[in-house]
Amino acid sequence: MPARSAGLSDVDSRLPERAVELALRAPSVHNSQPWIFRIGSGEVQLYADPGRHLPGTDPDRRDLLLSCGAVLHHLAVAAAGLGSAIRIERMPDPEDSRHLATVRFVDGPLDRTAAVLFGQLGRRHTDRRSFTDEPIPPARLAALVRRARAHGVSALPVVEPRVLAGVAEVLAAAADEQRHEPGYLAELLQWTHRYADGRDGVPVGAVPSSATRPGERHLLRFPSGSLPGRATDGPDGGTLLVLVTPGDLTVDRLVAGEAASDVLLTSTRAGLATAVLSQAVELSTSRERLRKALGTAEDPQLVLRIGTPLAGASPVPDTPRRPLRSVLLR
Template sequence: MSTTRPDHETLRGAIALAVRAPSVHNTQPWLFRLGESSVHLLADRSRALPATDPAGRDLLISCGAALHHLCVALAALGWSSEVHRIPNPADPDHLAALEPHRHHPSDEDIALAAAINHRRTDRRSFSSWPVPSEHLELLSRRAARHGALLIPVTDVRLHNHLVTAIDQAAAAQQADPACTAELATWAGRTRLADDGILATNTLTGPTFHGAVHMRDFPRGTLTESTEDAAEDDAGELLVLATPDDDPQSWLRAGEAASAALLTATELNLASCPLSQALEVANTRAVIQELVLDNDAVPQLILRVGWAHTAAAPLPQSPRRPVDEVIDPLPGLTSPPNER
């Protein structure tokens, strides 16, 4: 085994963890190419959502989450990653090139990697236990390492603006036949699927947690107990934002979202990314103006809280086989380190 670069099985194992990253509608819009001493992340536009995500912003945020998952996995395996984002301006689908270097894993590296297989998108209500402010601060600090702001929206006035925008976006997309058809294509999947959203992981019927209107997924079968539904939901909303609004910013937003979600899992918090309010231009503009005071550009909303004590574990969302998302770089006829 090479001491200067990870072997093929190490890279394949890291990518197997990378693809556990959350993605919009679990489309998994990524591809990985392996070079002699590098790993390349590419966008898979065949998995785009033209109605919901015409600019491809959600797609790049999803890929950014996979990029961070990959770096976390490699770090836990003893390899740091030198990352070059959007390395080829002539190829906008070439999102990142990673060069691994020997590295001694830290406790944080190991904890975040361990969180990957435990993280779930939990769309259920959360308990009435408040989230400690130090937990929210840790999520924000770790997101900031990736060039993004993660802002807890605890002020009552700003919170009201945010939940109103979320509700308005839900109404706008529900009135758009193209968006509802796209959602129906990806939602309500069985456990035999290798992508899309499981019916068992989405709630039946329209759902509000407190004042927060959750996205309405068709054919959901997940239910909550009457006792849990009656308890006050103390979940917190955090807006993830970047200084700019370009592909590199979207990629970094995904990396920051991954860092925050894995940290939440490490802290035993339940979490759920909310993208709907930022997929509608009008409500995204409202959030930027009224919640962020035009100081940054909103990219994603995260909801975090404590799961109910008796809440049943959620099944893992399906994933495509790892071999379907890995290709050698052009010119390599066999995996690196195996020729």
């Protein structure tokens, strides 16, 4: 497949830059946006930004790589929505572990599955509030599982009551244990109290002002914010979906982030609310407990929470993003 850069028009030559700018809406751990790009002629190189690694929260760089995988998939969706086919080479430089992918804009058929998600790039938001008691229809849940599988990642719905109770306990225990990890609370304070024009971090307007239902400690992570939210008397119909991979190499974490992005955008397109629960995979001890609770031999990478938002719930406001100029290598 010939490289599209060989014959880029004046209009097409801005495609890589426009695609990166749209991809910056991707979710990341504490909205740290730990990525950086180099834009060339007809291609984009994605790098991890070690200066935005959160060692207290993310000691083995799992969250960082998952975040970069999410922005990589957002970039693929942006390219398809802008009318370009792409070819992705993951981990292209064995001498540079920061260089995670090279994306080339090429001639060829569009990825229609990615293109239909283009309109969701600006609509997806993390919703940390309670959901309704309406369960996700089985057919829709199966479709989300298929979207993860397209990336070589298994998405395990946690629906059996005993397994759900076990996973919820793992999440709650992980949140408690993390508070004793060196540097964790300092990072939490740093990334939830950013200066006004910081363009990153988790603002108070994106965090619910009211507590979740009793017994839902696993949903609590950030200090109370100002986002209007309420708990209902009935059970929460939100479904936990755990992404697991056969291995735990850098590329496994990267593609798990891509799968997470696909599932989140597909859920948004279906009118569902989503949140990312990463605390159970950030410590090796809790990750092993999560594996046992799930009864799987594969490596847990991330937990997603998906459900129907409460009627009349106010929109989740946009969280800040750094401008394109701040994430470019010159």
